[in-house]
Amino acid sequence: MAEVILDGVTKRFGETRALDDVTMTVPDGSFVVLLGPTGAGKTTTLRAVSGLDPIDAGSIRIGGRDMAGLTPAQRDVAMVFQQYSLYPHLTVRENLEFPLKSPILKTPKDAIAARVSEIAETLRISHKLDNKATQLSGGEMQRVSIGRALVRTPQVFLMDEPLSSLDAKLRADLRIELKRIQRDLGATLIYVTHDQIEAMTMATHVGVLDHGRLVQFAPPREIYEDPVSLYAAARLGQPRINILPADLFEGAPPRARHIGLRPEQIRQGEGSDATVKRVERLGDQTRLHLEFAGHPIVTVTDPHTPLRGGEALAIRPERPFWFDADGRRI
Numbered sequence: 001m002a003e004v005i006l007d008g009v010t011k012r013f014g015e016t017r018a019l020d021d022v023t024m025t026v027p028d029g030s031f032v033v034l035l036g037p038t039g040a041g042k043t044t045t046l047r048a049v050s051g052l053d054p055i056d057a058g059s060i061r062i063g064g065r066d067m068a069g070l071t072p073a074q075r076d077v078a079m080v081f082q083q084y085s086l087y088p089h090l091t092v093r094e095n096l097e098f099p100l101k102s103p104i105l106k107t108p109k110d111a112i113a114a115r116v117s118e119i120a121e122t123l124r125i126s127h128k129l130d131n132k133a134t135q136l137s138g139g140e141m142q143r144v145s146i147g148r149a150l151v152r153t154p155q156v157f158l159m160d161e162p163l164s165s166l167d168a169k170l171r172a173d174l175r176i177e178l179k180r181i182q183r184d185l186g187a188t189l190i191y192v193t194h195d196q197i198e199a200m201t202m203a204t205h206v207g208v209l210d211h212g213r214l215v216q217f218a219p220p221r222e223i224y225e226d227p228v229s230l231y232a233a234a235r236l237g238q239p240r241i242n243i244l245p246a247d248l249f250e251g252a253p254p255r256a257r258h259i260g261l262r263p264e265q266i267r268q269g270e271g272s273d274a275t276v277k278r279v280e281r282l283g284d285q286t287r288l289h290l291e292f293a294g295h296p297i298v299t300v301t302d303p304h305t306p307l308r309g310g311e312a313l314a315i316r317p318e319r320p321f322w323f324d325a326d327g328r329r330i
């Protein structure tokens, strides 16, 4: 597996700068998750690294080699996209064998069979190995697509929301499996998702993209606990970070325009009164919807809380984030 280095990568589509001077080092063996709202440049980053789209400026190196002008095959990357791309006339087994049967690889037959059955087991599609790809459900097809990437050991895996079409249970299981496979292989993986849980649990590093610019690149915990901006802070955390005018509370530093409060930054039972609007029991989390000086605040509380709508609850910020008028962290 290999390190991937993007240096000043820019990609334009007409007037749009899909990637704007992106510099990022993806360490060998890391699991990098790209986060950002739709249009931020996540897919464009994967396509640029894969060689599917040429870049307009900058350079991309994989394993120390400049990738300029090289095709996806020459770059030795394996890709999984949101839309499964299987050979419909082949069986699941043949689809999984296909990447290993490349004449360049010269993989022995029994090694291919062993690898295919191992991957099929992991992705729980062993019972479908002799089915045609067209006879599968959407979730099964997606698992085969992931399997087709995983049978190989490329320099880098590139995955674009590979679990998004799966149901919640399978997604939770495969999240753990994918992470395990990545760790066992020591694979370098660049992964796009909108799912925060995937980002928090699988990533060694998160890259936050905003209109084609990389605004923060750090371990997920660091982005959560030490975000550089309001935008980066809002990418992680459920419920979302509360952003309120800075002057609602005491202690705002001079240039502060906004205060950012995650649930653990809101001390309950001290400070000034908020009104409980609603107690929302989600099973694994109990959320409190509050109103404070006319502003809504969402936080979490004890599942056995006696609080009810209409009651008062004192709250006080505890080590909050402060942001200036441009959304930069102070």
Ligand SMILES: Nc1ncnc2c1ncn2[C@@H]1O[C@H](COP(=O)(O)OP(=O)(O)OP(=O)(O)O)[C@@H](O)[C@H]1O
Pocket: 013, 016, 017, 018, 036, 037, 038, 039, 040, 041, 042, 043, 044, 045
């Ligand atoms: N082939 C294309 N032609 C024109 N514009 C494009 C093309 N591909 C991407 N773009 C534009 O580049 C920007 C970045 O798109 P990209 O698909 O990388 O975003 P994304 O972060 O992956 O979004 P999503 O979460 O919706 O997949 C967007 O403004 C998009 O409209």
